[in-house]
Amino acid sequence: MYKVMIVDDEQIVREGIKFSLENHYKDRLKVVCMARNGRDAISNFEDYHPDIVLMDIQMPGLNGIESIRQILEMNKSVKFVIISAYEQFEYAKEALKMGVSDYITKPIEEQNLFSVIDSVIAEVNKDKRNKELRVTLQEKLDNMGPALESGFIYSMLLDIDPLKGNKYFQEAFSFDDYEGYVMIVELIDFDEVMLEKSHTMNQSIRNIIKYKCQAIVGPVMMNRLIIIVKDNSDWDIYKARLKAIDLADSISRSIKTLLKCDLKIGIGSRYEISDIRSSYFEARRVINQVDHEVGHIEDMMKVSKDKRLSLSQIKSDQLKLVELVEENAMDEVKKAIEGFYRNLFNAYGDQENIIRQVLMELMVLLNMMVHRNDLSDRVSVSYFDQNKDIIEMKHYVCDKALKINELLNMEKVIKASNDILEAVAYIESNYKEDIRLKDVAAYVNISPHYFSKIFKDELGINFSDYITNYRINLAKVMLKEKKDSIKSIAYSVGYNDPNYFSRIFKKVVGVSPKEFQE
Known part of the structure; x- marks a missing residue:
């Protein structure tokens, strides 16, 4: 069902067009609203969102040209058909420059009206098909994106030029005049549980990074994630370094919150995409040296060789x-x-x-x-x-x-x-x-x-206490049997001084040997 809005300052014209269209197209088309001036047209458009607008050029107040301009700012896909008298043709030509689909002159002939509307309906259908195709292609690209990006990262790591003769990478990533730098994220205390967690949340990690910057994001390999950040800014080297470090800090905070783990990030210098491996090697060098959360190669290179x-x-x-x-x-x-x-x-x-x-x-x-x-x-x-x-x-x-x-x-x-x-x-x-x-x-x-x-x-237990406890436990057994005297028992368990034995016994057991025996 195609939705139509008719805008004309003459009610008889509005009603006539409505009758002709709905009678001819029946269930295929419906006039959802009519307006007598430009202001009403803009207000009705916001409420009804028609696919096609038939707009009179010359109306009191806001004219048709300005109304079209304001409606196009709200929705560029809407189709316009201009209604004009012969003497208003110069206005019609101006409207056509704005992308208006067609025009009809007054007095309106039905067959001419139907011919123009058929043509506009064909445009609407074409736009819908193109939109559906774009959505489908975008869905496919979204699904293929991680695989393409992983392929590019793997090629770079294997010292293969991923751009050489590979039109898929060139088209997918728009590599014309592309500059960027490599950022390596290393997850600390990485184990099998963390590996499974990072794989499960891989898309969430990608979304975090893609939201913060334009980048090619690889998969988590071992305990590392490689990111190629696009940076075509005209910032000086120092400012670019600060921006890269700020971005790394932001990514670090988000991933730490998501995965509940510590990490560190190494950043390489900015290069043209054809030489991006140089940035990768720099970032790798940083990640192996840095003892804090984020490090940049240009800071690391300031370390004195001495x-x-x-x-x-x-x-x-x-x-x-x-x-x-x-x-x-x-x-x-x-x-x-x-x-x-x-x-x-x-x-x-x-x-x-x-x-x-x-x-x-x-x-x-x-x-x-x-x-x-x-x-x-x-x-x-x-x-x-x-x-x-x-x-x-x-x-x-x-x-x-x-x-x-x-x-x-x-x-x-x-x-x-x-x-x-x-x-x-x-x-x-x-x-x-x-x-x-x-x-x-x-x-x-x-x-x-x-x-x-x-x-x-x-x-x-320490050595001396173990021997003491062993001897006292033996003495307790012997005291309960009441076969020997306390003095004899003291000698039997290794104490040459019965008085010393009694003091040690009371200290360990809490009572004297005699009290224990009773």
Whole structure:
């Protein structure tokens, strides 16, 4: 059903056109409103939203030309047919310049009217089909968008020029005169739960970023999200940097709220799209060095090279890190690895060949540790191609170091448990003697300091209190049996002074041996 509005200052004309149209088109067309001047026409248009408006040119008050102009500001898709007398043809020509579909001259002939309306209906139908097609294409593009953007990001990471001969990327992203920069978002403490959560909320993450800027957004890969932000502004370098950091801060706040996790963001410099990989490498360098939430390459490059660690210092830290993996708790090892990587990328972030060399050497040292501790049946450390992405190398080495550390700590716990069992057995066999901690530690071949620590960790009580409790518990059993004197019992459980035994007994039990026996 096509909705029509008729605007003419003569009622007989309005009624005549209405009768002719509704009689001819019957259920296909309805005159939803009629107006006698431009003001009424504008008011009625807002209420009825007709598809077609038949507008008289010359009316008292607001004329037809100005009425058309104001209605077009509200809705550019509405179709206009001008009604004019021959002497008003100059007005009609002005209206046609505004995009009016056709005109009819007075007096109006029915066949001419129907011919013009048929033509306008065809235009309305065409516009509706085009609109539906645009909606359909937009839906398809919306569905294809993430895949296209992911494809572009993957191509960039694989060192393939995604623009070379690829008209799909060029058309989809409007790459003519395109400049931008890369922003890398790294999710911290990323695990399988967070991975699943980030995949589930991937579209929400995309929407957050797309709302804040014009960008190509990749998928969450491992624990990182790569964004190419379009920036064709004419800002100077410093202002552009501040704008990029403000955008990163805004994105960070929104993603942290959505995923409930900490993150950090590295930002590269602005480049033409054909050289955007340079910005990617810069952003990657920043993300590996930054120790705060948002970092920009131009800020990082201001770090004096004199303050960076030398390669010999890096190698020294490498050996210390391996020692920590073998000896320390996991939390300490994690901090040490983060510090080592930060120093490494800060010193040689622009020399990937050196970073690869250091990481490969670290792999060799870890592999030696695996064989030295007989862990090869539980963890494997395989070498990889020198050309492999350094970020993948970094994560692989980190994962292997933590796995080795975890296994070594488990071995320590098992060994510690066996040593404590031996120590307890020794105490039970020698409780009548003057047992000292250093003697038991020597028996199980552990340093006294470490033995004291693991004894309390395992049993929840220190060494001397354990011996005291063991002796007093034996004394309680013997006192209840009433076969021996208190003095004799004191000697039996390892106390050479009965008075001292009585004081210790009362301190532990709360009553004297005699009171306990009664």
